[in-house]
Amino acid sequence: MKTLLGDPNMTKKLMEVEKDSISDATLRKLKKYTENPKFIPDEVGKISKPCRPLCAWLKALDHYSQVLRNVEPKKLKLVELERELNGLQLDQRQLQQQLGQSERELAELQARYEACVCRRQQLDGGIKRATARLQRCTRLTTVLADEDSRWSAKIKTLMNEAESVYGECTLGGVAVAYLGALSGAHRDQLLQSVVGILVTSGVVTPAKYDLMETLSTAEARDTWEAADLYRDPACFLQAALVLSAVRRPLVLDPDYMCVRWLTRLHEEQGGLQVLHAGDEDLLTKVLSAAHARRPILVLHTPTHLTYNLRKLLEVPSHVQLSDGTLQEVVLVLVTGSATPTLPPELCVYVTRVSFALPPLVLEERLLNDVLKMEREDLYEQRASLTASIMRDQKALEAVDDTILKKLTQASTALLDNEELLAAFYEAKVWGPGLG
Template structure:
């Protein structure tokens, strides 16, 4: 047990030292984790605020677009109601009304179709005529309508808008006025006016779109920083969890070693007490052994005396028995027969425990 205790004590010291080192590491990493957590919370607050601002910009831009989209949606819905025959009917006109001519001029301007120069009313003058080029545009009704649906409304040149402005301002270029002369041209008129309105709304929204893009890019960068901080925090927390598990193992090992050491020390203490107690009994045992050895050596003479006592001395008085017993003892010594120094009948044949019970 002493050797076992000497082996365990260094192990206990190592376990205690490892426990202290692990706890110090946990405390250090906890400080780092708290700092990282504070950084994450700060970045989350930034990201939340930037996301809110980006959403405000997006909502503001969408609000402006919503002013133009209903008219655009209505124009596109009106175009969907047209069929190829409606377009063919317009192309077949030999003497188109003014409203029809205005619509064809407008759609040619929007699509960048060059006019044809024709003689004007005054001699020697030439004017722009969009009817013939416009009829060519209407030659394939399906392709024409598809071109209107797929028109790049977000990139209309300012020159086109400037050229179409007189038509927009013309009272004759109103859907209600055009409806009196042509169903197809009414839908096309709505489309032109919707594109014109959308252009100005989109131009007003463009700075907001740019601001939104910048805000979203800034938000993405902040989110990236936030994700990196969260990853660092997760790594640190995992490390702390590992250290805490190690700390618990160290404490458990330390407590187990302490318990074993305590048990060994208690056993050693009890063993010392037992050894001390046994050492006190040693002399008594030695005396007992010596006494037993003497009894064994003297047993012949002692039993001879006792046998003679029982066989011959019973009828005599006590005093006479004692005198004869002493003479026999003296004679045995003369004959060198071993016997006890002061033999007695009770000492040789009696049971000390039973004799004590008589008292």
């Protein structure tokens, strides 16, 4: 012991002891001392103070060895558990990878399922639309089976009208400018001469020319009839010539039928300003009526060019109102003479229009009056049938116009356009009754 305590490297040697590799035999030898009740640092310190720390070190070494013997299996168990844990973690990562792959596959399958459901819905919708279209097509085929001839004829008519529009407008202009005062037969004869000139010049003209249709519309003629104008092509033509004249119209109106018609025609628009050619301050009255936006009718117009008539004819076609807008001056001259002799200096200012009733119109009016007195029921039945036919014709024209408009504006397929199909069905309702 003294040799050990006297060794200067004792502390170093104690620190270099491999405490984890002490054999069981060494520990059994050490037990002989550490199990001695008196082998404690305090007791040993009473005998030898240098041996006191050595005793404490031996006691600690023995305790460490015992603890090490108890902990070693646990360490081995810990290593084994860690090995198992690493294996489990590896398995977990593999399972997580498999789970992620499965989730991706599931998401893909879900997307495919949703796409299939959407596709099925589209197909169902397509089937429904196709079924509805088939039904509409069947119905439309049935509805339009007999419309082909009518529409083909109408297309042919429209094409002919389009080709002859220049000739038709030329004939209308000639009639308005020069033929208003002539009788119907004389007017037709001169128009045929003009047609010959146009054909020779290479201008296409209508095969059957109707001057009344050129100068007026059905709506305008209905308005004129409502204003007490007799429903006759000759009367309608006379009215159209009056309203279409570029120069001031001079109406030859021995029966004052034009005066009554124009008065009724302008009742709802503020009324017609009726003046006499012999009125004082005639020009002032005409300009006042023009500024009041009222048409002017001058009665008893002289058939020679007087000073007042010249001033009247020099009234501009438009006057400027107080608000700065231009107002057209509607001026109609009327004379009671049926066949006046007009000097050339007056003819250059006016467009003559004869408003005398032709003999055939007078005969028809007389027959109507007789029929109304003798058989009022037949007269009313005839009037009702005539009005019904006209209404049906207008309705059919309106339906055709609606169809053309909707076809032009249609943004969807024909079989998907309910409004257009309804127009076709309506045409079918009207068509047979007028065929």
